Amino acid sequence: MREVCHTVSVRAAQLCAAGLAAVVEKMRENRGLDRLSVTVGVDGTLYKLHPHFSRCVQRTLRDLAPNCTVKFMPSEDGSGKGAALVAAVACRTTGPGQ
Template sequence: MVSTRAAHLCACGIASLLKRVVSLKVAIKNERDESPEMTVGVDGSVFRFHPNFEDLLNTKIHELLDGQLNDWKIVLALSEDGSGTAAAIATRMSRIVKEKQELEAVVQTGASTSNVETSQKATTTTARNGH
């Protein structure tokens, strides 16, 4: 009962992401011109050791998407140390976003300062010319 509920809750998140990916048509057909394949990395001891969890998860994902996969093949793959890897990726992405925002602020400030300086020079030139 508990493991079924856990599989269903996991399937909701996975199905939601898959639905978005399929709607964006992110995957392409492979070299053999077969249907696109989406691999979902799954980590955790329940997925790894529970005898039926993968089947419960797979069944519920397909039930939730009911015909919305457009012939896509969904593969659930065990991801070793997925949480550690995900934490590293999230940290790096956060830093990249922060650096981008800082750079945009500098560029924006530089552009504003440049516009003010240009405006001041134009005013000074106009005043000198008597206009």
């Protein structure tokens, strides 16, 4: 049971990272950049509480989009709107892609 749960968790993190990698790579290409730095707001119990999920997402993202630096900004308000708000505020206070 433990192996099955581990396998499903890793695969879920990899699929999440694959979608995100496609988006950030497309952003980088559209902007004509060699490197892209971007902040992504995240929300959800799985990302916050699973012992390995966030690390697996980050590792897979680095492998799939090596020319993109993605900083994750967790939301603390417990709603889906919070992640978008955190990302918007972070970009406004530190500048885009910081």
